Amino acid sequence: MSRDVRRPHAAVWDPEQYGAFGGERGRAFFELIAHVGLERPAYAVDLGCGSGELTAALAARWPDAVIDGYDSSLEMVQAARAHEIPGRLAFGVWDVADWRPERPVDLIVANAVLHWVPEHVELFPRWLDALTGSGVLAFQVPGNFDAPSHVLLRDLCESPRWRDRLGGIVRPDPVLGPAGYLDVLTRLGCHVDAWETTYAQVLQGDDPVLEWVKGTALRPVLTALNPSDAAEFVGAYRERLRGAYPPSSYGTVFPFRRIFVVAAKRADP
Template sequence: MRWHPALYGHHAGLRGRPFMDLVGRIGHDAPRSVVDLGCGPGDLTEMLAIRWPDAAVRGIDASRDMIDAAGHRPPMPNLSFEAGDLRHYEPGGDDVVVTNAALQWVPGHQDLLAAWAEGLSAGGWLAMQVPGNFSAPSHTLLRLHAANERWKDRLHGVLRHDDAVGEPPEYLHILLSAGLEADVWETTYQQVLQGEDAVLDWMRGAGLRPILDALSAEEGGEFEAGYGELLRAAYPRSGHGTVFGFRRLFAVGYRAA
């Protein structure tokens, strides 16, 4: 899937807040090695390098566009980026493993998370965050629109939101079963977005990417026009902006030394 770092970064402050809440629960004082799996354009990975200046921090992402964007960041002596598929990551060599808003793109990621948890070294921390808003109007309307007569043949199988993530008890069970101390929670951020078609603009950065990848530019514009109409009815704009509920799921595990 083709990513557009500038589009994704348009709401960087709001998208980054769950990351900060996630890593705030990591209790390691002086890790030697930190990895960010699915690092995107690297702005949040940079926060890890600032927090742990004596650690070797690296970001890994399957998108060459994202890695190229990360490579244009001001250099830091303890920070590096590389292209790679997080499904091939092998745990055990890093003191802190972070994956933020990435695992929802990986079918069957629960098995992957379990393997990472099992392989976590003594004293290590594993922290993940995924969206939990696939039943929100933004996503249910996306699936509904993609399934209508105009689009159902072109977009069959493109979206897999129904099974993209688990629920908090499932992630808790995975971490506890691997022998980790676990902290699992969820948060719904009530975000106020600004501008015309604010929710559509938000969705262009991530949730709409598979759709727009599958369609031509002209078709994508047509799809967005119909989807945007549905979103405007579901998320009415007020004098304050457009309120957009943003549910996120968090899980942090620690293996006692």
């Protein structure tokens, strides 16, 4: 069942821009789901579903399950609704921090969204209470916030030219490491599998790292600035990225660390 409940979000999202590197972004999702041991979940929820292609992959993997996908972005959900399957797969606008299930859930997936939710660790007890006795919480977050792409972005936002409008807009450390999540969720009574992977991604095209972050980390900045100022900011950021990620004959290498967690609820914490 779809539910349109929305609260203001820090960024206006562009499904087309986000999908420009769909293969690279989707790889971590499929590796996460490969570690979920459920055989026949009856009901699953994809929080931060984006434009819906990956949520549709959940429906393909578990063809007997009813699946709801939710995202805070109306633009993303409008794109996702092209993938709806009546009675099986539906999408709605609902902020991750506000989401409350209307029935017990066998699987909660949160792919590349929790770093946008400052209080996400505080949500875990509520989400675990929503799971069935053998339910699973599976999520993946980027862990590259000390990479040049993000350090340069933060530094530029905090520079004298932009600090009054962009200071604090890019959080320096919005996620835990694998051991941190393992500790939190084990103490909440889960069997936890937590790990990290750094992908040595090779991106093609002109200024590909800039094009990547235009779909994600740069969105709050682009939303906060008028078009003229946004063009100035992006120009300055582009030059910094070119120095940090020089192209080679085969493309531009963009290392990307990701953190994975699969937490299985247990009846005897």
